Amino acid sequence: MPYNVADATRDMDDLIVRPAHVFKEKQGIDVRIQHRAEAIDPAGKIVTGRNAAGEPFQIPYDKLLIATGARAVMPKLAGIDSPGVMALKDLEDGRRIKVFIKEQGVKKVVILGMGYIAFEMCEAFRARGIEVEMIKPRPVFIPWMNEQLASVVKKEVEANQVKVHLGQPIERIARNGKGLRVTCPGLQLDGDMVLVAVGVRPNSELAENAGLVLGPGKSVAVDRMLRTSDPDIYAAGDCADAFHVVTGQRTWIPLALRANRAGWAVADNVLGGKVELQGVAGTAVFKVFDLEVARTGLSVEEARKGGFEPAEVVIQSQTRAHKHPGSLTIHVQLVGDKKTGRLLGAQIVGKEGAAHRINAAAVALHAKMSVEEFGQSDLAYAPPFGPTWDPVLTAANQLVKAV
Amino acid sequence: MPYNVADATRDMDDLIVRPAHVFKEKQGIDVRIQHRAEAIDPAGKIVTGRNAAGEPFQIPYDKLLIATGARAVMPKLAGIDSPGVMALKDLEDGRRIKVFIKEQGVKKVVILGMGYIAFEMCEAFRARGIEVEMIKPRPVFIPWMNEQLASVVKKEVEANQVKVHLGQPIERIARNGKGLRVTCPGLQLDGDMVLVAVGVRPNSELAENAGLVLGPGKSVAVDRMLRTSDPDIYAAGDCADAFHVVTGQRTWIPLALRANRAGWAVADNVLGGKVELQGVAGTAVFKVFDLEVARTGLSVEEARKGGFEPAEVVIQSQTRAHKHPGSLTIHVQLVGDKKTGRLLGAQIVGKEGAAHRINAAAVALHAKMSVEEFGQSDLAYAPPFGPTWDPVLTAANQLVKAV
Numbered sequence: 001m002p003y004n005v006a007d008a009t010r011d012m013d014d015l016i017v018r019p020a021h022v023f024k025e026k027q028g029i030d031v032r033i034q035h036r037a038e039a040i041d042p043a044g045k046i047v048t049g050r051n052a053a054g055e056p057f058q059i060p061y062d063k064l065l066i067a068t069g070a071r072a073v074m075p076k077l078a079g080i081d082s083p084g085v086m087a088l089k090d091l092e093d094g095r096r097i098k099v100f101i102k103e104q105g106v107k108k109v110v111i112l113g114m115g116y117i118a119f120e121m122c123e124a125f126r127a128r129g130i131e132v133e134m135i136k137p138r139p140v141f142i143p144w145m146n147e148q149l150a151s152v153v154k155k156e157v158e159a160n161q162v163k164v165h166l167g168q169p170i171e172r173i174a175r176n177g178k179g180l181r182v183t184c185p186g187l188q189l190d191g192d193m194v195l196v197a198v199g200v201r202p203n204s205e206l207a208e209n210a211g212l213v214l215g216p217g218k219s220v221a222v223d224r225m226l227r228t229s230d231p232d233i234y235a236a237g238d239c240a241d242a243f244h245v246v247t248g249q250r251t252w253i254p255l256a257l258r259a260n261r262a263g264w265a266v267a268d269n270v271l272g273g274k275v276e277l278q279g280v281a282g283t284a285v286f287k288v289f290d291l292e293v294a295r296t297g298l299s300v301e302e303a304r305k306g307g308f309e310p311a312e313v314v315i316q317s318q319t320r321a322h323k324h325p326g327s328l329t330i331h332v333q334l335v336g337d338k339k340t341g342r343l344l345g346a347q348i349v350g351k352e353g354a355a356h357r358i359n360a361a362a363v364a365l366h367a368k369m370s371v372e373e374f375g376q377s378d379l380a381y382a383p384p385f386g387p388t389w390d391p392v393l394t395a396a397n398q399l400v401k402a403v
Numbered sequence: 404m405p406y407n408v409a410d411a412t413r414d415m416d417d418l419i420v421r422p423a424h425v426f427k428e429k430q431g432i433d434v435r436i437q438h439r440a441e442a443i444d445p446a447g448k449i450v451t452g453r454n455a456a457g458e459p460f461q462i463p464y465d466k467l468l469i470a471t472g473a474r475a476v477m478p479k480l481a482g483i484d485s486p487g488v489m490a491l492k493d494l495e496d497g498r499r500i501k502v503f504i505k506e507q508g509v510k511k512v513v514i515l516g517m518g519y520i521a522f523e524m525c526e527a528f529r530a531r532g533i534e535v536e537m538i539k540p541r542p543v544f545i546p547w548m549n550e551q552l553a554s555v556v557k558k559e560v561e562a563n564q565v566k567v568h569l570g571q572p573i574e575r576i577a578r579n580g581k582g583l584r585v586t587c588p589g590l591q592l593d594g595d596m597v598l599v600a601v602g603v604r605p606n607s608e609l610a611e612n613a614g615l616v617l618g619p620g621k622s623v624a625v626d627r628m629l630r631t632s633d634p635d636i637y638a639a640g641d642c643a644d645a646f647h648v649v650t651g652q653r654t655w656i657p658l659a660l661r662a663n664r665a666g667w668a669v670a671d672n673v674l675g676g677k678v679e680l681q682g683v684a685g686t687a688v689f690k691v692f693d694l695e696v697a698r699t700g701l702s703v704e705e706a707r708k709g710g711f712e713p714a715e716v717v718i719q720s721q722t723r724a725h726k727h728p729g730s731l732t733i734h735v736q737l738v739g740d741k742k743t744g745r746l747l748g749a750q751i752v753g754k755e756g757a758a759h760r761i762n763a764a765a766v767a768l769h770a771k772m773s774v775e776e777f778g779q780s781d782l783a784y785a786p787p788f789g790p791t792w793d794p795v796l797t798a799a800n801q802l803v804k805a806v
Contacts, residue, residue: 003727003728003786003787004726007728014726015725015726017725245781255784256784256791257782257784257791257792257793257796258781260791260792261792278779280781281781282781283781283783284784285784285785285788286785287785287787287788294783296783323407323417323418325406325410355756355787355789356756356759356760356762356763356783356788357759357762358783359759359760359780359782359793360762360763360766362780362781362782362783363770363772363777363782364766366772366776366779366780366781367766367767367769367770367772369769369770373681373769374766376681376769377684377766377769378648378660378682378683378685378686378699378765378769379660379686379762379765380686380687380697380759380761381658381659381660381687381688382687382689382690383406384406384690384758385688385690385695385758386758386759388663389664390660390762
């Protein structure tokens with residue numbers, strides 16, 4: 001959606017791959033939109049709720065899939081309900097934001113939060129010539145990111161005329177003439193719109209009220225076959241948890257690939273299949289202006305919490321060969337375990353080749369490779385695509401000494 | 404070097420990372436250039452040869468490293484020694500080609516061969532406005548490549564006004580007025596220069612004459628510690644063989660990363676270390692015009708020869724998410740083993756994101772992953788960098804059914 005918001009000429013409906021009626025017509029699937037499921041009765045195997053007209057419905061099931069997703073967290077702040085304070089989670093949000101920008105002639109936005117969506121939207125607003133300030137209560141720009149790498153991202157954001165305010169607890173949002181004012185103890189930010197992008201939480205209330213076991217972050221706990229604590233109820237998507245391939249522990253990292261993969265696995269399993277998912281490595285990437293920012297596995301802090309004894313290296317390398325025209329700087333951080341030598345995580349920041357480079361490390365995490373084994377990988381080399389030693393290998397060679 | 408040749412304003416010496424005298428001055432290494440080693444006496448542990456002035460020398464050794472590299476194959480053809488028939492292997496070749504283009508005002512080149520160097524040079528010549536025709540005796544454009552993918556490469560080459568002639572056995576090269584003429588039974592190609600790029604062969608005569616065991620393609624056979632059949636003689640670089648991580652067999656795939664890595668390993672081992680190299684996956688990439696062409700592991704034919712029972716899929720996907728601006732087509736081929744389900748190889752062709760995508764598959768080969776395990780990898784997703792399911796995963800999901 002951020003990339004759609006970035007372009008005033010695009011219709012948000014572009015993003016609809018398949019409208020609801022097609023499911024029915026082409027696949028014989030009875031898709032009931034505007035029906036809110038309000039309760040699950042696991043003993044009676046019935047879902048109850050109401051449609052848009054307020055009429056109650058009851059649907060019995062043999063197997064049930066909870067795929068309720070996640071929603072944007074809206075902090076409890078005075079004025080959070082003011083017109084012009086928006087979040088971006090579903091298509092309706094996206095439409096609303098585009099209409100608001102156009103109708104109100106938005107010139108300036110204040111973004112609360114500094115996660116993936118905050119950065120993507122920050123770029124989208126700048127693409128439309130809108131002034132942006134970003135603000136968050138915590139003092140650290142991107143807490144999960146190595147400090148050196150995070151400072152590269154911060155510089156890129158600031159180089160695009162975005163003001164970043166850290167360590168600013170927000171007291172309230174209020175109307176201020178035609179616009180809005182975000183007030184902190186020592187700071188006031190004015191804008192025509194406030195985008196709230198402080199995170200998401202799972203829509204797990206239905207599951208919780210049905211007595212299902214919850215996992216990290218109040219997500220719905222599922223096993224490798226996506227079964228909840230009730231054998232006839234599955235959960236998949238941003239509402240459900242997953243096993244982390246590095247820690248082996250339950251985790252909640254709501255991202256598109258896992259959500260999609262889990263949906264397919266449930267379909268197979270409901271029909272008698274036995275698809276078990278390995279789990280997630282927490283691999284993610286975002287683009288912010290000209291920078292690609294990618295991660296997989298554990299940060300140093302996460303590794304410590306997971307019972308590892310982490311060592312870390314950060315290297316700076318080039319995206320192309322020695323003297324190759326157009327070569328740019330790339331930063332790689334790798335984390336390994338001193339006790340076992342195992343590779344635990346990677347972070348990459350660069351203006352090209354960061355997004356796909358992270359996947360080599362992600363596969364290594366799935367394979368539980370040691371840092372040394374990963375460093376021995378035979379990766380591709382040609383001058384337009386990297387130095388002879390790919391930056392991830394250079395980092396691995398250095399980390400071998402530290403683990 | 405091809406990228407240097409592409410730019411008339413660049414000096415070939417740009418590519419020298421460290422000139423010979425610096426080794427001596429900064430590192431105390433006695434680098435003797437213009438000294439040709441002519442024989443190794445393994446019993447007496449002496450290398451003999453002659454310098455540029457024809458004076459003989461004798462150098463005793465405790466440990467010896469053979470790092471003689473490879474040389475361009477020059478087919479035995481009438482006229483192969485004609486002025487203007489050039490190969491590109493060392494810096495001197497590169498300089499000669501640039502001087503020749505400039506001094507002779509080269510307007511048209513005929514390239515013999517269709518390997519990496521042939522394609523890179525084809526692009527380099529076109530960048531300088533030089534007309535190019537490519538010719539080879541064998542009927543198949545890129546024999547190791549899946550046919551569908553190879554046809555994408557062929558179209559890209561032809562779209563850049565390069566004529567491709569397949570299945571044309573070359574009879575002779577001859578002077579033709581100011582230029583050269585390449586003659587085949589039913590075809591004559593004229594050009595100001597002929598580039599011979601039909602492959603390389605290892606400079607292993609020194610090793611062979613010293614009685615060392617040779618490996619595939621007459622490369623010098625080495626163990627995982629880079630020792631030849633003589634315990635005091637190592638070999639590394641394009642002259643030496645390697646173990647293939649997929650087949651476990653000896654192979655000769657002369658590429659930069661392995662050469663460089665083997666050099667470092669020998670340094671450690673000569674000094675008492677015990678560095679063992681895992682081997683190569685045959686991961687390689689080249690750019691030809693706007694296309695990235697990458698491979699790792701085995702082709703179907705190589706898999707069959709290696710004793711596997713290969714299954715193959717080819718998929719076409721997009722380099723960016725649904726409806727993301729700038730999205731391009733990408734083609735992925737994967738090979739798996741029907742007997743074990745193991746992933747055996749991958750080939751990727753696309754206008755963006757092929758070069759680095761191959762590395763995820765390369766790591767999977769090192770880890771001896773099954774197709775199913777690889778397909779479960781948690782890879783990065785963001786709209787500017789790929790669909791939710793990375794094309795390599797889409798291919799793996801399809802190959803699972805076939806293996």
